[in-house]
């Protein structure tokens with residue numbers, strides 16, 4: 001059985017949480033494609049050649065520092081390099097069409113990696129809500145940086161991801177738009193699960 005769920009959207013909209021939950025519910029494999037760009041960005045920040053850095057090892061993907069805001073910014077810089085996107089394409093396409101079903105979350109899954117995906121979701125939320133969630137994850141009042149800085153980083157990364165020439169972030173024409181600004185995690189997951197169920 002080949003079945004792909006493509007989940008795209010801006011940073012901190014809930015794609016990863018929804019993707020993991022949908023994959024678990026249906027027994028599909030899950031790929032967080034942002035992690036690929038984060039791993040490449042980290043190697044490039046250390047001086048590696050961008051294309052050579054795309055030959056990722058399991059160790060590259062298991063690095064503990066890939067979740068940081070700096071790693072996110074480094075990822076979004078290398079993600080604007082067409083040769084990097086091209087080098088990561090095949091692996092993602094093969095994952096999407098693997099036997100047994102797959103959920104991929106990222107920025108260009110429904111538009112570039114797998115336009116034939118059976119289900120396409122565009123998960124979004126206002127920049128303020130997304131920055132608020134990130135800030136809470138970082139500890140809220142105890143976070144090492146103020147909310148305004150987190151918001152500025154979210155806005156900057158959105159602009160870079162939506163404004164790049166190659167595979168800019170945008171919903172596929174046939175994507176279901178899921179705005180999670182006013183939804184709980186459970187509600188957002190329930191809507192995504194219902195969308196998958198409707199196509200199976």
Ligand code: C5P
Nearest residue numbers: 011033034035037075076079106107108
């Ligand atoms: O989703 P995450 O925040 O981990 O993604 C990090 C960065 O990687 C994004 O800001 C984006 O620039 C890039 N990315 C991408 N295409 C994807 C996934 C991530 O360009 N499919």
